Amino acid sequence: MKIAFLVRDLCHMGGVVSATQNLAGALAEKHQVEIVALRKVRDESYFPLDPRVSVRVLSDLRPHSPVSDLDDPLVEKFPLVYHPNAGAKKPVVSRLAELRLLEYLATTDADVVVSSSPRNTIMLAHAQGSYLKVAQEHSMPSIYAHDIKPRLFKAYLSLDALTALTPEEVVSIGRQVPAVRDRLAAMPNCVPAAPVRSRGTNKVVISAGHLSDNKNHVLLVEAFAKIHSQAPDWTLRIYGDGAEKGKLKARINELGLSNSILLMGQVAPVSPEFGKASIFVLPSKREAFGNVLVEAMAAGLPVVSTDADHGPRNILTDGEDGLIVPRGDVDAMAQAILRLIRDDELRAKMSDNGVRNAERFHETASRERFEAILERAFARKALPQHATARVDTSGSVHIGVGPLPEQARGAELALRRGGKNAEERRFPLSADGEALVPWDAALTHGTWETFLVTPSGAEVPLTTDGYGCDTRDLLAVELPRAGAHPLALLLPHRHDDGRLRVRSSLREAHAEVGPVQVDKEAIRISAQVWGAALGAGAAVEAVHRRDKERVLTFPAQADGDGTVRVSIDCKALVDQHTDEEDKEVIWDLWLRPAGGAPRVALAKLATDVLKTTDVFTFPRPVITEPAAATPSVVSRAVRKARRTLGATPQAPRRKKTELRPYFTVLHQFAVKTVRM
Missing domain, CATH: 3.40.50.2000 (Glycogen Phosphorylase B;)
Known part of the structure; x- marks a missing residue:
């Protein structure tokens, strides 16, 4: 196997250089290894390098070198992809070195390319090579500068393996970038045996x-x-x-x-x-x-x-x-x-x-540890990773990854829901690579990530494209369902990162918002109520987002077909937006199907629309409060003084409040009042 390590240079004292050279030397026992340095500024490294490891220098900045690049004008140019050092007046890594690295990454015959620094990781993710892409974190990404984190964390998604120095740091990175948890591994630095041992007698x-x-x-x-x-x-x-x-x-x-x-x-x-x-x-x-x-x-x-x-x-x-x-x-x-x-x-x-x-931490143990990481990464890379999803007329989801290779026979589709109460559910994959997620599988309400998991424990997250989710028949699914969960609906979708996810809408009681009419007088809402009996005292409660004790109640009218109608008085919401409050106040709307009954969220979930906030929009009436009818003694005195001085009388100031009905990111109906 040919393994290449990317480094900025080997010309400074530091643990990263030492650890990289040590691991390269350990791997050279069984593999062809080279170190690719973006620049060279001194003749020798501070640390010994195994002679079996070759070094390729992409830009030589030594004035006395016969192959010096100092006369190349690109040496003074900042790179375009390689993230520059903040505040640098001259590039540490030049545009010349960057172009040569991009050429190397496009033409190398290496089986594995390993980055040992965040900036090189960004470059590696940018490359199109089919080799295994591996990054080693030698520090803590949580303390990196804010200007590099977004690019680095996005680059992680293109890697086949990512290592951190300790188990704690593996957990930390997984928490910061959950999408890469499946490819994270602990890899301590390689440190050779000591050349000299202490006798323990010197004070x-x-x-x-x-x-x-x-x-x-x-x-x-x-x-x-x-x-x-x-x-x-x-x-x-x-x-x-x-x-x-x-x-x-x-x-x-x-x-x-x-x-x-x-x-x-x-x-x-x-x-x-x-x-x-x-x-x-x-x-x-x-x-x-x-x-x-x-x-x-x-x-x-x-x-x-x-x-x-x-x-x-x-x-x-x-x-x-x-x-x-x-x-x-x-x-x-x-x-x-x-x-x-x-x-x-x-x-x-x-x-x-x-x-x-x-x-x-010595050479043999480090080599074997790293080889095991590469072996798992190669196994993952060979697995099907692209999936399609189709919803049938019952609402069940068929997820296909194509025929399974021999090493993946017996693999399962794993669905995982994150958060405080994380869950995992598994569904068998046929030899043709298709799994069925039944509509009545009772997947807990929320969003589930999809993975292919082999019997040996290898796993990959599943991706899809813009054509990968067929949800045509979702609109034909009849709701409410019979049984414990009248709302049970699965929506497969492509996430922003390209991953296939499934949103599960599961409710024992639900109020599905239907037509909404908005004007300056009222916000009139019609909703279908499932799993809850409508009775006397039915009402909609507007609950203040920050102060849950502040509740406005509006009586609801129940029709015989399970529909409930309510009229939200716009002026009542405006009157509750006091001068002492922030510019914006949010009211979340809940239905009490009957007096004393538990609240049910008014929401939009029985739909194929993933982001209801962006799709369902409503008029935004502006309520203008009239000026005070009787001026105070102080205000009259001020007006008289202004007339005496010849100033134009000030009209009484009127308060304007805009009402913004909308669906939240959790798909619940809410109204925001905004002082203008």
């Missing part, structure tokens, strides 16, 4: 990372100040560089610890330095994974780490190979470090456990 505590606010080395300095008074012969070494360096140095000097806390600067690779220490500390506020934790464990260092989301708790086992302390707690961190300083036996035990536990 040195070590930390490493970018000196930024998030890495929070200030916390470690404060903690070590407490430690120093009890263990003055121990030193702290902090490796890294960044914006917080000056602040750290100043605080170290204030504490008088310049001989005990050493800022070692940036070292690459840093893992050989771990052999000189006996304890490793990670003080981060947030940590998506934490390569250095695994590197420290592999080097035989017991670890003290903050409980930063979400990496440390997925790497360390508290009390076994390290100690996890609350974020931001200086005292807890100092006590944990002191505990390890004072207990040689505990350090030795955690050292052995850490070396053993780190193996699950």
Whole structure:
């Protein structure tokens, strides 16, 4: 198998570059692997790269390079697809690199193309290749800038697989982009075995990372100040560089610890330095994974780490190979470090456990984990994913995906409804790839997503096109139904994302809104009542959207055929829109079929119209309230003063209120009053 990794470049120090190179090297044991870099600005990477991995550079920005692209005018141009860095005056990735990447993606013979950054993921989704498209999230999309999130989340929909560093982040991404939950998997970073192992005898505590606010080395300095008074012969070494360096140095000097806390600067690779220490500390506020934790464990260092989301708790086992302390707690961190300083036996035990536990992130385990993800993605890609849906005259839905391949025999159609009370229902697929969803399957009211699920557990969401849903016979379905649910109607439809969904309208009692007449005097509504007996005291209640205790009641007239009619007084609604309220007030309309009976929503559900809000529109009368008949003493005085000054008398101000009858997104009839 040929696997290509897309990176911006290999010319900076960072966990993403390290993890990508490590995984590429691990996969090179069994596969042909290349790294495609959009640019190159220095001769060598900071991290070792397996010689079996080839590197393809798309734009060479080294002045001394014989193949330098610096004289190409497109180097100064911003890209059109690749998302630019906010506020950048010059492109980090140029239009030249973008065009070459698009050409590569259109012509590559790779079986799998893997993106390791959000911007490359957008580019990968834009490509038309038939290869497997995979993205690895090395951070937390929830914290990404708002300008990139919409494009990135849309790009996810075009991927065959998407990985995150921890199970928590898998859940988080699935919550943000529910449509990709079926292709998400946890994939920790690949971290090789340590080249040097600590003997655990040097009185040195070590930390490493970018000196930024998030890495929070200030916390470690404060903690070590407490430690120093009890263990003055121990030193702290902090490796890294960044914006917080000056602040750290100043605080170290204030504490008088310049001989005990050493800022070692940036070292690459840093893992050989771990052999000189006996304890490793990670003080981060947030940590998506934490390569250095695994590197420290592999080097035989017991670890003290903050409980930063979400990496440390997925790497360390508290009390076994390290100690996890609350974020931001200086005292807890100092006590944990002191505990390890004072207990040689505990350090030795955690050292052995850490070396053993780190193996699950080494090359072999990482390769096998990633291969399993690819295997599942290939299996999904081979499954039928396009579906058609047809409603018959009874209202049942026939969903077809075409003949099933051998590996999909025995597959089922899964319908899933999200939300707080999520549900799943399954229906068998025939060998011809057709499933029947009966109208009386009693699917809970709401919208259901459709999936094809194989006996082995592989699954794909089903898509459809503009011709894929035949709902002609839906209009011929006779309602109400006999039985417990007089309203039971299934509406298959194509969602905005191209997915096939089924809307289930299921009600034990329902008031289906019919003709509506609107003028300045009243909103006259006729509705069919199903599953509820009309009786004395029948009324329609207008309930204030924000203050449910505010209810206006309008008597309803019941006809003998189950029809109810009501006249909503426009002036009554306007009078209830007080000056103290917002510009807009919404009243939701409910029917009480009889005095004391439970409310039934007045709604439009027995229809093939998916978005009633957009389709059923009504006149919007404007009610003008007359001016006050008797001016107040103050208003008369003001008018007299204006006449004395020669000003034109002001006409009494009249209030205008527009009434907007409409169906809500939940298809319930409502009236909005708007002050103009």
